[in-house]
């Protein structure tokens with residue numbers, strides 16, 4: 001490509017905004033939270049043993065199911081690729097490392113993005129990134145449009161489709177209630193193997209880099225989530241390139257960047273819409289005068 | 302408007318004919334499906350799932366519905382802002398279509414909302430979310446719908462002002478409603494231009510923003526439709542489909558009400574269409590070229606076929622057809638080309654919202670359920686019925702004196718502009 005993606009976006013967004021007479025300025029103050037100090041979790045898939053205790057702890061914490069811890073020892077579920085659903089905020093999947101042909105397991109859940117697409121999309125602000133790091137959902141506000149599900153680059157939010165009256169968007173809450181009490185998330189609490197580490201983003205990035213440095217033969221040299229889509233609270237280490245995992249390949253551009261640039265361009269202090277209003281008013285007025293002139297001319301002649 | 306053609310309630314045809322009965326039956330089925338959705342939920346009524354959160358209710362009922370209701374603001378702009386007086390005869394039918402179109406967009410949207418009873422939430426300042434494209438679309442549609450009702454009010458006032466006669470005990474309200482109508486009429490007569498301009502601005506805003514909606518999903522959208530200038534293309538295609546929609550309806554109306562088709566006016570607005578569509582096509586080609594996705598146009602994939610159908614049949618063909626005077630002057634030619642434009646724009650919306658959308662972990666591909674189809678088709682039929690009812694009872698469609706019925710209501714004529 002002769003254009004870089006970013007150039008193209010910029011150029012295009014300028015065009016779009018200019019089409020309604022807007023001037024352009026991306027707002028940087030939309031995300032006031034300093035994400036280095038928000039909490040996060042480092043998921044180390046190299047250390048994960050696939051015990052699925054985290055799944056149970058999550059279900060238990062959020063009362064999603066009452067299934068016994070024992071049933072989660074069943075590893076036959078690995079034969080199928082599962083995704084988080086409305087009654088399971090997190091699931092563990094098994095994949096093969098193509099280089100070593102060894103299986104590894106990976107826990108997936110909401111990434112609690114620093115600049116969450118779901119929150120940018122939400123029409124009523126029912127999803128919000130808070131200071132502890134969690135992207136939290138307020139069912140009371142939600143209108144159920146499911147635009148958050150369209151927007152999420154990790155395809156995480158699930159919906160209670162079978163709920164006729166009060167369906168909710170279902171996704172990992174980062175155990176916000178526990179965070180507020182100063183406790184770790186339930187899954188981190190139960191993990192027997194330091195596959196899940198809780199801390200501030202800053203600490204976790206340091207820790208991840210140390211682990212890679214200490215055992216470079218075990219780790220692929222990349223901390224997934226450090227930069228992807230502008231950074232996420234949950235980050236991953238793996239033994240293989242992340243394209244071999246179920247985590248999607250993403251650029252470092254925050255997902256909401258383009259739409260928000262367009263929106264803020266069009267709505268900059270309401271100037272462009274008002275300008276259009278004024279312009280149309282002017283046309284309407286001046287053309288009417290023209291016509292009257294013409295009519296009176298006609299009468300005279 | 303010309304001195305001879307005055308909007309008049311159509312009295313020469315009955316509301317119920319064999320055709321309307323069938324339409325009513327389909328609409329009835331749609332209502333049943335709608336009720337089923339309300340009782341048993343979205344999961345039971347639709348084939349939507351976590352991977353495909355949006356289906357035809359969004360792609361057709363909402364996105365295509367809004368685009369096809371664009372005739373309202375384009376004719377208002379042409380006749381009232383650019384003062385092309387002879388087009389006034391088509392302003393009212395276009396306004397009515399827009400008003401009903403948007404009303405049914407909202408009804409369709411409510412079916413899709415999990416918590417439809419919260420639909421008013423975006424109005425609460427405490428829930429305003431300026432970053433959300435959907436928020437902007439929602440607010441504009443809501444305000445615009447109100448503006449449309451306000452613009453329509455004079456038509457009601459014209460029909461009933463001075464002769465409100467409610468039956469039975471409601472009689473006591475006659476005076477009140479009457480004077481209210483008169484006040485509205487006077488007040489609106491003076492300020493209607495403010496609302497007309499507002500309607501055009503609001504339309505430009507949300508027609509384009511509908512095109513921004515899917516820009517938030519760069520990794521899920523097929524490159525043929527994922528463009529940062531999608532809002533511009535949505536706006537241009539909406540403007541282009543406005544007049545063809547008016548032509549399409551006017552021809553159907555004159556046929557079912559046994560009126561002479563307004564071929565002269567219609568072929569004259571049809572001259573704008575190749576220009577507007579041509580501009581849209583040029584931007585589209587520029588977009589494909591700049592993003593260097595031409596190879597995808599010809600790779601023979603399902604998406605490329607859909608794209609080619611959309612562009613060749615829905616954009617190129619009507620440009621070619623309507624550039625020819627002979628075709629513009631024939632009823633069949635007008636009707637065919639207008640239908641193609643409408644098809645093209647609706648197909649584009651379906652492509653953007655459904656064809657282009659590939660979830661990250663697709664299970665079974667999405668195909669609408671029988672209930673989804675019933676609701677969508679039923680809503681369209683219900684719209685047709687309400688439209689018919691209104692033009693039979695309110696002065697919307699212009700009828701030359703020779704074809705006018707003997708209804709007394711026709712005496713009132715308002716001076717427009």
Ligand code: SF4
Pocket residue numbers: 110111112113116117118119135151152153154155156157171
């Ligand atoms: S992973 Fe998806 S649902 Fe979670 S915060 Fe990011 S955008 Fe939102």
Ligand code: SF4
Pocket residue numbers: 121122123124125126127141142143144145146147148149169
């Ligand atoms: S479904 Fe609810 S949480 Fe998701 S975008 Fe719509 S209103 Fe927001």
Ligand code: SF4
Pocket residue numbers: 047048049050051052053054055092105107187190191192193195196
């Ligand atoms: S509890 Fe820890 S070790 Fe067990 S599956 Fe979950 S992340 Fe892996």
